[in-house]
Amino acid sequence: MLDTPHTQRWELSLEIFNYTFRPCRHAQETIYEYHMDGRPQFEWEHLRQLFILEGNPRIIDYCADCPVNIMGEVEGCKCQVDNLDIFFRALNELVPDSLWTRFPRDGTPVAAHQTASLLADLLGLREKLKELTWPVAIPKENGRPYFEPPSDEEQDAIDSGANVPDGPMQFYAWNGEGPPGIIFLNEGYSLYLTRHGIMVKPAGQDPIPYVFRRLWREDMGVFGEDSRGEQIGFDVLVGRYPTWGASNESGTELQFESMPASEVFSELLDLLEVYCSIAEEFEVGLLIKAAVQ
Numbered sequence: 001m002l003d004t005p006h007t008q009r010w011e012l013s014l015e016i017f018n019y020t021f022r023p024c025r026h027a028q029e030t031i032y033e034y035h036m037d038g039r040p041q042f043e044w045e046h047l048r049q050l051f052i053l054e055g056n057p058r059i060i061d062y063c064a065d066c067p068v069n070i071m072g073e074v075e076g077c078k079c080q081v082d083n084l085d086i087f088f089r090a091l092n093e094l095v096p097d098s099l100w101t102r103f104p105r106d107g108t109p110v111a112a113h114q115t116a117s118l119l120a121d122l123l124g125l126r127e128k129l130k131e132l133t134w135p136v137a138i139p140k141e142n143g144r145p146y147f148e149p150p151s152d153e154e155q156d157a158i159d160s161g162a163n164v165p166d167g168p169m170q171f172y173a174w175n176g177e178g179p180p181g182i183i184f185l186n187e188g189y190s191l192y193l194t195r196h197g198i199m200v201k202p203a204g205q206d207p208i209p210y211v212f213r214r215l216w217r218e219d220m221g222v223f224g225e226d227s228r229g230e231q232i233g234f235d236v237l238v239g240r241y242p243t244w245g246a247s248n249e250s251g252t253e254l255q256f257e258s259m260p261a262s263e264v265f266s267e268l269l270d271l272l273e274v275y276c277s278i279a280e281e282f283e284v285g286l287l288i289k290a291a292v293q
Contacts, residue, residue, distance in 0.1 A: 001083050001264070002139075002172050002245065004183045008085050012275055013078030014068055015109035015285030024062045048075075068282055070274060079271070084288065087268050089176030091125075094132045094261055098125055100272075109285035118286070119276040126262055126269055133258035134265075135174040137183060137193050139246040140253050146170040146246060170246075173264055184245045188237030191215075191244055197256045200224065200234070200242050208232070215242060216253035 016022050028044040035041055050056035051074060063069050069076035084105070091101045099121040103110065110118065138145050148167035172193055175181035180192035180199050192199040197211035210232065212224040222234045222241040234242055244254040262269070279286045 001086075001267070002170055002183075003082060004172060004175075004181065005185065006175070006182060007082050010081045010084040010105070011078055011289040012081050012084075012271065013287055013289070014070075014275065014279055014282075015112075015287050016068060016077050018112070019068060019282055019284050022068065023066050027062060068278055068284065070278055081268070081271065083173065084268065086173055086175050087265050090134055090261060090265065093176065094134070095125060095128050098128075100125065103288065105288045105290060107287055107289040109287040112279065112283045112285050115276055115279040115286055119273070119280055122269065122273055122276060129262035129265065129269075130260055132261045134261040135193065135195055136171040136257055136259050136264060137198055137244070138169070138171045138255045138257055139244055140255055141247055141249070142251045168267060171259070171264075172244075184243065186240045186243050188240030189234070189242040191242060191254075193256075197227065198224075198254060202235075202237050213256045214253055215244065217241070217248060217250055219250045 017028075019025075024044060026043075027047060028042055030043045031040045032043040032046040033041050044059075047056075047059040047062075051059045059074055063074050063076055066077070071077075071079050088101065088103075088105070091098050095101070099118055103118070140146070147169055172183040174193050174195060180194045182190055183193045184191045188203050190201045190203070192201065192207070194211060197213055198215060199207050199211055200215070201207040208224075210224060210226050210230075213227050214225045216223055216225075220233075221236075223231055224234070225231045241248075246252060275286060278284075
């Protein structure tokens with residue numbers, strides 16, 4: 001899922017403090033020094049600062065072999081996640097009876113004994129979302145969508161002649177709110193995604209009274225087509241045509257579609273399933289913090 005100017009970032013983490021056997025426990029409970037105002041600084045905070053500011057790798061010794069290090073990195077029991085707000089709005093609309101619609105998003109941990117129910121609900125949720133759709137706008141070039149670039153390991157395999165499947169398809173997702181959500185802008189135009197299509201707003205003017213099913217670029221300009229097949233061309237404003245964050249070459253387009261919700265939120269579902277599985281296995285809680293600004 002592509003970022004927009006209003007993409008929110010969240011923190012998903014295991015509530016590890018009741019996990020007795022975590023390697024970082026001693027460092028997190030040992031006071032290193034006191035701040036000028038009397039607040040204690042724990043050794044773990046000191047190690048984190050050394051790693052961030054100086055690249056000191058001491059903290060890695062704690063995290064490297066930790067069984068709850070899901071992400072395989074420093075403090076890999078937590079991760080930053082984009083667009084969880086869109087995911088929860090979609091659940092409220094599509095599957096309001098899901099346990100996940102009641103998951104707290106203010107940093108309040110969900111207790112360890114609840115993770116089994118959440119995991120079971122999540123597995124059923126994926127099946128339900130296969131039958132339901134969610135609006136998206138898909139950038140394409142010559143009719144083909146863009147895909148996330150390969151990782152370094154995948155690129156090495158490609159260079160060696162291996163057949164590596166495409167990564168996740170790139171698209172903008174409707175934010176689930178009533179007011180149109182902006183997905184891209186330049187000096188001349190802003191693009192919004194609604195439940196029913198794509199809106200285009202010229203800078204300093206009211207939106208053009210069309211909801212487009214498709215925008216595309218030709219040598220002579222940028223054009224839009226609505227649900228009835230009517231087409232209009234856009235003027236150059238402040239030296240710019242409407243753009244949507246991909247290539248601006250002839251043959252590129254932005255297509256409005258309704259995709260299976262299980263595909264729209266596939267990466268989020270996978271991530272939640274992993275975290276929930278580990279939380280159940282090690283009998284720890286799970287939490288989602290409010291958006292990190």
